[in-house]
Amino acid sequence: MTITRTDWSEKINPTVQNIPPSGIRRFFDLVTETKGVISLGVGEPDFVTPWHVREACIYSLEKGYTMYTSNSGLLELREALAVDLDNTYHVKYNPRTELLITVGVSEALDLCMRTLLQSGDEVLIPEPSYVSYAPCTVLAGGVPVFMSTGMDDSFRITADLVQSSITPRTKVLLLCYPNNPTGAVMDRDELEKIAEVAVEHDLIVISDEIYDRLTYIGKHTCMAALPGMKDRTLLLNGFSKAYAMTGWRVGYVAGNPDFIAAMTKIHQYSMLCAPITGQMAALEALKNGQPGMRRMVEHYNRRRNMVVQAFRDMGLPCFEPGGAFYAFPQTSVTGLCSEDFAEELLKEEQVAVVPGNVFGTSGEGFVRVSYAASLDDLSEAFRRMGRFVRRRGVRSRLISAPIKIQRPERAGISQSL
Numbered sequence: 049m050t051i052t053r054t055d056w057s058e059k060i061n062p063t064v065q066n067i068p069p070s071g072i073r074r075f076f077d078l079v080t081e082t083k084g085v086i087s088l089g090v091g092e093p094d095f096v097t098p099w100h101v102r103e104a105c106i107y108s109l110e111k112g113y114t115m116y117t118s119n120s121g122l123l124e125l126r127e128a129l130a131v132d133l134d135n136t137y138h139v140k141y142n143p144r145t146e147l148l149i150t151v152g153v154s155e156a157l158d159l160c161m162r163t164l165l166q167s168g169d170e171v172l173i174p175e176p177s178y179v180s181y182a183p184c185t186v187l188a189g190g191v192p193v194f195m196s197t198g199m200d201d202s203f204r205i206t207a208d209l210v211q212s213s214i215t216p217r218t219k220v221l222l223l224c225y226p227n228n229p230t231g232a233v234m235d236r237d238e239l240e241k242i243a244e245v246a247v248e249h250d251l252i253v254i255s256d257e258i259y260d261r262l263t264y265i266g267k268h269t270c271m272a273a274l275p276g277m278k279d280r281t282l283l284l285n286g287f288s289k290a291y292a293m294t295g296w297r298v299g300y301v302a303g304n305p306d307f308i309a310a311m312t313k314i315h316q317y318s319m320l321c322a323p324i325t326g327q328m329a330a331l332e333a334l335k336n337g338q339p340g341m342r343r344m345v346e347h348y349n350r351r352r353n354m355v356v357q358a359f360r361d362m363g364l365p366c367f368e369p370g371g372a373f374y375a376f377p378q379t380s381v382t383g384l385c386s387e388d389f390a391e392e393l394l395k396e397e398q399v400a401v402v403p404g405n406v407f408g409t410s411g412e413g414f415v416r417v418s419y420a421a422s423l424d425d426l427s428e429a430f431r432r433m434g435r436f437v438r439r440r441g442v443r444s445r446l447i448s449a450p451i452k453i454q455r456p457e458r459a460g461i462s463q464s465l
């Protein structure tokens with residue numbers, strides 16, 4: 049029998065074929081090839097999951113909790129989440145019908161898109177945006193429509209911007225505040241106006257609130273807690289960031305019971321359930337992890353102040369992030385585009401940051417710097433970055449682009465994913 053090679057390029061679904069791999073991943077292949085690198089690139093807490101959480105999970109394994117849970121997740125965890133949401137935001141969810149435990153916010157986002165979108169439905173996404181939003185939209189048959197923000201508007205959207213981005217095909221408004229990659233937070237007044245627009249145009253709001261507890265300026269407003277918004281909001285959250293639990297893979301969606309039931313069908317056939325060990329750990333984090341979480345947040349806040357000041361001292365304009373653990377300094381003042389800045393910094397000074405253009409075209413001219421790193425690493429990284437910026441020199445501040453909407457054909461979607 050003659051062996052013929054399969055032409056996989058013909059077999060792979062073109063929608064998947066056309067999606068570029070994450071720009072962050074491509075950049076981090078470079079990082080692993082370079083010695084002595086201080087990485088301020090990954091969006092991951094530098095803390096290990098608190099000991100009491102790890103211990104609770106060890107006990108659960110000793111007791112033999114190694115099986116599937118219900119598709120919806122452990123009822124005890126859903127009950128604890130319902131209490132937590134009520135205590136924090138005064139929004140009541142029925143743990144049996146309005147909560148689904150997922151494999152991180154990542155799965156939650158994918159499920160929301162696949163359950164909501166039909167071919168051609170438009171999803172409004174503030175940009176710069178987290179790298180998964182546009183690909184998950186496209187994979188579900190939707191069309192991402194980016195709403196550009198810049199440093200001059202503190203990387204916030206406005207109700208007017210949302211209003212002017214709406215077409216008859218707009219179905220979803222996807223929000224992420226505090227924001228990855230900019231650290232921007234929204235104030236309640238503007239969110240209320242945005243909520244009115246969502247109601248007027250019958251939009252579903254997907255609110256990714258994975259950084260809600262990491263808010264340093266003002267008080268976080270939960271979209272679902274605004275008047276009339278609980279039923280049209282899909283609230284996404286998880287344990288990765290606030291509780292330093294990225295590897296446990298636990299997140300959740302809170303929302304309308306019919307929608308949760310529909311999502312659960314995809315979840316039960318594709319994922320079955322989130323891992324029980326992670327769910328046990330999440331339960332412990334919710335019950336006893338609040339003081340530890342608050343201590344971590346205090347650490348991030350101290351580093352945030354130091355990082356913003358350090359960028360400004362070296363002449364890079366840096367907007368003050370109100371949440372998450374990222375700074376987004378403007379590096380175009382060195383005359384380098386985002387990719388060149390990040391690559392040359394890595395090669396010359398062995399410091400890894402993420403080029404802003406991987407978060408979309410309006411991220412060009414910036415880099416994302418995670419300050420979820422030890423103070424020692426941050427101090428050394430800033431010494432090296434200062435040296436690098438001094439060598440390049442700093443030109444006068446470039447004014448960031450005015451707010452604009454990027455329709456897909458103009459946005460060059462494949463580049464900005």
Ligand code: PLP
Binds near residue numbers: 152154178224258299
């Ligand atoms: N949403 C945002 C905004 C993120 O920054 C991340 C991770 O970086 C995720 C979702 C994914 O979170 P999880 O670990 O819960 O899948």
